Amino acid sequence: MSRLTHLDETGAARMVNVSDKDATKRTATARGTITLSAEALEAVRSGSAKKGDVLAVARVAGIMAAKQTPALIPLCHALALSSASVDFELGDGDITATATVTCTGPTGVEMEALTAVSVALLTIYDMVKAVDRTMVIGQIRVLDKSGGKSGDWSAA
Structure with missing residues (x-):
């Protein structure tokens, strides 16, 4: 097992x-899902949620x-992001979110x-x-990353 880099010798x-x-172009893609009731999914799909356009707001929130x-993860470096995108796929009983982020750093x-x-x-x-308090968020994971000394990696 490799040494944990976020801990010093003590x-x-x-x-x-x-x-x-070296500052290199780096990209990562992550994905996760939320399972929800048919009624909640229809509210998202039809745009009839009382709070507004769910996917538009969720996209901006993700970016x-x-x-x-x-500011949220204590030992993360502040990076000048070149791009960030969040996309959604609506399934039969879930919504999948996929985010891709790029920087040169x-x-x-x-x-x-x-x-x-x-x-x-x-x-x-x-x-x-x-509409649905039984929703479950899960399966959040990195799908792939590229750039840097360790090169490209894919979960597939």
Whole structure:
């Protein structure tokens, strides 16, 4: 097992020093789902949710969350993101959110993509919880990442 990079030799938490790493183009994609009742899904699909356009608000929330990741995850580096996108796929009993984040920098953007997906799904929950409080958020994971010293990686 490799050494944990966010702990120093005494076991104390630390932010990893990336000042000697090359700035390269880095991209990460993450995905997650929310399962919901047919009634809640129809409210999203038809745009009839009382709080407004659920997917439009969730998309913006996810993008904003990607930009705020270092404020939420204590040891994340602040990165100048080049792009962040959040897309949705409506299934029979669920909605899948997929986020892709890109930057040119010394460290990856996996946490930004995961944060974008998480907040987008939480926003969907918030906007339709009056219709369905039994919704379940899950299966949040990194699908792939590219760039940097370790190169490309894919879950597939």
